[in-house]
Amino acid sequence: MTSTITRQTTAAALALALGAALTVSAVPATAADDAMAQEKCFGVALKGKNDCKAGAGTTCAGTSKIDHQGNAWSLVPAGSCDKTISKTSPTGHGQLKEFKEKKA
Incomplete structure (x- = not known):
């Protein structure tokens, strides 16, 4: 049972980290377009x-x-x-x- 919870937690953490990384990487492109x-x-x-x-x-x-x-x-x-x-x-x-x- 512990390994199932650990896998779910790891998958959720990975999904959250990926979502945050994609959000952060999109912001500078928009700011750069406005500045340019x-x-x-x-x-x-x-x-x-x-x-x-x-x-x-x-x-x-x-x-x-x-x-x-x-x-x-x-x-x-x-x-x-x-x-x-x-x-x-x-x-x-x-x-x-x-x-x-x-x-x-």
């Missing part, structure tokens, strides 16, 4: 510091001609674009789409 989420934010890059796109005829990163150029973007953490200052944006903050700059 980024979005293109137009009008926030400084001159020559954009991540990509700066109008027709440009080659990509580092090609913006002015600070806060409306058609040049930088990657920012998701959800932060509309909180980032842009001196040329109509709203005063970064935009998710390119825009025509206002005078700074």
Whole structure:
């Protein structure tokens, strides 16, 4: 009788340990995905510091001609674009789409 109880206890402990390990291993992946989420934010890059796109005829990163150029973007953490200052944006903050700059 002791060996049956011991086997059941061991099996239950193993199942509990496996369940806990799977739960713990799933949490960092979700947190890492959230930390990695980024979005293109137009009008926030400084001159020559954009991540990509700066109008027709440009080659990509580092090609913006002015600070806060409306058609040049930088990657920012998701959800932060509309909180980032842009001196040329109509709203005063970064935009998710390119825009025509206002005078700074």
